[in-house]
Amino acid sequence: DAGITQSPRHKVTETGTPVTLRCHQTENHRYMYWYRQDPGHGLRLIHYSYGVKDTDKGEVSDGYSVSRSKTEDFLLTLESATSSQTSVYFCAISDGGANQPQHFGDGTRLSIL
Amino acid sequence: RKEVEQDPGPFNVPEGATVAFNCTYSNSASQSFFWYRQDCRKEPKLLMSVYSSGNEDGRFTAQLNRASQYISLLIRDSKLSDSATYLCVVNKGGGYQKVTFGTGTKLQVIP
Numbered sequence: 001d002a003g004i005t006q007s008p009r010h011k012v013t014e015t016g017t018p019v020t021l022r023c024h025q026t027e028n029h030r031y032m033y034w035y036r037q038d039p040g041h042g043l044r045l046i047h048y049s050y051g052v053k054d055t056d057k058g059e060v061s062d063g064y065s066v067s068r069s070k071t072e073d074f075l076l077t078l079e080s081a082t083s084s085q086t087s088v089y090f091c092a093i094s095d096g097g098a099n100q101p102q103h104f105g106d107g108t109r110l111s112i113l
Numbered sequence: 114r115k116e117v118e119q120d121p122g123p124f125n126v127p128e129g130a131t132v133a134f135n136c137t138y139s140n141s142a143s144q145s146f147f148w149y150r151q152d153c154r155k156e157p158k159l160l161m162s163v164y165s166s167g168n169e170d171g172r173f174t175a176q177l178n179r180a181s182q183y184i185s186l187l188i189r190d191s192k193l194s195d196s197a198t199y200l201c202v203v204n205k206g207g208g209y210q211k212v213t214f215g216t217g218t219k220l221q222v223i224p
Contacts, residue, residue: 042200042216043157090156099145101202102212104156 003027004105006091012111019078021108023091025071031094032074033102034058034066036087043090049074050096081112114139117203119215127223130191134218136201137183144206146184148175150197151217157200160186191222 003026013019023032034046035058045058047066055066063085065077078085088109092102118137126132138146146163161168163175163184174187184203188195201215 040216043214045211099162099204101147101159101162103159107156 004091004093004103006089006105006108008108009106010109012113013081014113015082016080019081019110019112021076021089021091021110023074023076023105025074025093027093027095027103028071029093029095030071031096031102032068033092033094034064034074034076035090035092036060036085037090037107038087046076046089083112086110086112116140116205116213117201117215119199119201119218121216122219123221124218125221125223126191128191128193130222131187131189132191132220133185133187134199134201134220135183135185136203136215136218137181138201138203138213139182140203140205141179141182142206143203145204146175146177147202147204148173148184148186149200149202149214151200152197157214160199188220191220193222193224196220196222
């Protein structure tokens, strides 16, 4: 399995609080991604990174920010969590190229009350 | 029309049966295609890439039909352990590997 670790694995928090999810990889892959998965929507891209300090928005980026200060770490922050951000969050990595698949971490189950 | 569409199922099949799923995509310029499987409450895992010439991995066969814009996954001799949701993934290209995931087809293999 690809060396991807997400933390925390589960989190329950209250509306309005800041939340940071961490993705750590040991594969030295260039590309990292954050997705959320909700029933009926499949996986939707929040933000992605194509290198250290290089990030871009995905299709559902509102309310989220990211940072990548090292190749191995990609952080996802919810500045002020809302109940609509209750979801399962997956980090993925790839070494780029159109024919290269992405590999996923175990996921973080986030509940915002 | 959704970019990637899959029949959500569930497909309930007996052990040993052959089952096939299709996935249609709307962007004719799509460059690469994949099938993932996802078990309940787990992460998606790559099952196989889909090549233009079709490809096979054991009991699994994937095919691409660019003219009709769909990919297919065939599972022969179904096992109980094949029960999962199968996600179709399409890479639109464009530089940073922007992919679109289907919502998945659920397969339940019955003893």
